[in-house]
Amino acid sequence: MPAISTASLPDIVFMLLFFFMVTTVMRETTLKVDVSQPEATEVKKMEKKSLVSYIYIGSPTTSQQTSFGTKARIQLNDVTFSRKEVSEIQNFIISERLQKDEDEIPYMTTSIKADASVTMGIVTDVKQELRKVNALKINYSTKKNKDIK
Amino acid sequence: MGKRRDLPEINAGSMADIAFLLLIFFLVTTTMDVDSGISRKLPPMPEENIEIPEIHKKNIYVVLINKNDKVLAGIGSPSKMVEINGDGSISSSLKESVKTFVSNNGRLETSSESPEKAVVSLQNQEGTSYDMYIQIQNELTKAYNELRNEKSNQDYGKDFDKLDKDEQKLVKKYYPMKVSEAETKSN
Numbered sequence: 001m002p003a004i005s006t007a008s009l010p011d012i013v014f015m016l017l018f019f020f021m022v023t024t025v026m027r028e029t030t031l032k033v034d035v036s037q038p039e040a041t042e043v044k045k046m047e048k049k050s051l052v053s054y055i056y057i058g059s060p061t062t063s064q065q066t067s068f069g070t071k072a073r074i075q076l077n078d079v080t081f082s083r084k085e086v087s088e089i090q091n092f093i094i095s096e097r098l099q100k101d102e103d104e105i106p107y108m109t110t111s112i113k114a115d116a117s118v119t120m121g122i123v124t125d126v127k128q129e130l131r132k133v134n135a136l137k138i139n140y141s142t143k144k145n146k147d148i149k
Numbered sequence: 150m151g152k153r154r155d156l157p158e159i160n161a162g163s164m165a166d167i168a169f170l171l172l173i174f175f176l177v178t179t180t181m182d183v184d185s186g187i188s189r190k191l192p193p194m195p196e197e198n199i200e201i202p203e204i205h206k207k208n209i210y211v212v213l214i215n216k217n218d219k220v221l222a223g224i225g226s227p228s229k230m231v232e233i234n235g236d237g238s239i240s241s242s243l244k245e246s247v248k249t250f251v252s253n254n255g256r257l258e259t260s261s262e263s264p265e266k267a268v269v270s271l272q273n274q275e276g277t278s279y280d281m282y283i284q285i286q287n288e289l290t291k292a293y294n295e296l297r298n299e300k301s302n303q304d305y306g307k308d309f310d311k312l313d314k315d316e317q318k319l320v321k322k323y324y325p326m327k328v329s330e331a332e333t334k335s336n
Contacts, residue, residue, distance in 0.1 A: 010161075013168035017175065024179035038280040040287035042294055043185040052184075057279075111186060116280035120214075120273045123282070127330075131194045141186040142283055 032080050033058035033073055038116040039145035046139055051108045053096045053135075055089065057122060058115035072118050074126065083122050089129040109137040187286055192329070207259055208266045210250045212243070214285060216276030224250060224260055243285070247292040251324065264296075268327045286328075293326045300324060 035058040046052060056075035060068040064080070073080040076092040097105055110130055114123055130138060206225035213221045222243060251267045253260035261267035269289055273282055294309070301309040301320050309320060 006165075007161075010164040010168045013165060013172060017168060017172045020172065020175045020179065024175070038283040040187060040283055040290075042287050042290035043187055046184045046186060046188075049184060109188070111184075114279050116278070116283075118279040119275060120277040120279060120282055121275040123279055124273070127191060131191050134193065136191040136193060137188070138191055139186040139188045140283060140286065141184075142287075144185050 029054075029075070029078050031056060031061065031075070032064050032078075033060055033075050033115070035113050035115045036117075037113060037141055037143050040142040041145060043142050043144045046109070046111065048107060048109075051100065051104055052139075053093065053108065053110050054113060055092075055110060055126060056113045057118050057126065059117075072115070072122050074122070083125060086122075086125045086129055089126060090133045093130070093133045093135045107137075108135070109139050110135050111139045111141050113141040187283070187290060189286075189328075204266070204268060205262075208261045208268060210247060210261075210267065210269045212269060212271050212285060212289075214271075214273045214277045214281055216274040218278055218281040220281070220285065222246060244288045244292045244295070247289060248296055251292070252296060264324050265327075268329050270329050272330070289328055290326070293324060296324045297321065 033056050035056050057072060058075075059065075059070050059072050060080065068080065068082075071082070073082055074086065074089070075081075076088065081088050093110070097108065100108065112123070112126065127138070130136070210224050211222065215221070220243070247269060250260055250269075251264050253262075253267070254264070255262050271285065271289070297320050298309045300323055301307060301312055301316070304320070305312060305316060309317065312320065
């Protein structure tokens with residue numbers, strides 16, 4: 001059998017590379033809370049990922065638990081907050097707005113990525129703070145599951 | 150000028166190694182982030198002097214999730230317990246009740262007057278789990294999506310997602326998704 005030419009092997013790898021470059025996001029923040037999202041069927045993909053701000057809610061990861069305990073915390077960018085410090089969300093949204101163009105501001109959405117076991121008390125507090133800063137477009141991040149009965 | 154010697158070919162055998170390295174770098178530093186979800190618009194904060202408009206009880210369908218994740222639903226006040234299936238999922242009866250409520254159009258005296266006036270009021274307690282909340286939101290969204298689909302098939306003979314922007318707007322206007330999480334005053 002003649003030897004198979006492997007000259008195109010790098011090309012295949014480059015294709016894979018480009019695929020990953022296109023479909024993934026550079027992880028900007030390391031998650032400091034555990035978030036395992038609930039599943040739902042009526043979900044839509046978010047458009048304009050550049051205009052999305054993320055709020056993570058969950059219990060701290062094991063490495064963080066020594067300093068922060070096990071109660072649910074809110075993570076904005078890199079810092080986690082307890083439920084009492086929920087008003088920090090207002091500053092977070094305002095600083096996110098400053099980084100965008102004027103005309104893009106009405107299209108900004110806030111994606112709430114909360115763990116399935118979080119209780120509604122903390123989520124309701126977060127939503128109230130968002131209302132206070134007039135960040136009304138929100139999206140509950142969920143995994144898509146085609147067949148929930 | 151003397152004839153130049155042929156330049157030796159660069160060994161391209163390590164191209165694949167370089168490519169693998171770059172690939173692994175990207176695999177490690179990026180995440181295939183879940184970017185799907187259920188979109189909602191929060192109501193703006195009520196201004197001091199503006200009165201909350203009174204809505205007749207029959208136009209409100211109340212869904213209450215209590216701290217034990219039990220769901221009660223009913224028109225005007227949460228009266229009927231919604232069954233939850235053995236595996237924890239909501240029975241489709243919630244979705245059907247919401248659909249019947251929204252599309253009532255004045256048929257039953259005790260139900261909503263029109264889809265524009267029909268409001269679903271979603272209430273939860275401190276201890277309600279987020280998972281159950283999302284499931285309920287999912288069922289409500291499903292109810293509205295199915296109503297809109299039926300209307301679009303009725304009006305245009307096509308599914309809702311196959312319509313163009315303006316047609317979708319019209320169908321959405323007929324069945325606006327009014328899910329309220331603020332307290333609505335009812336008389």
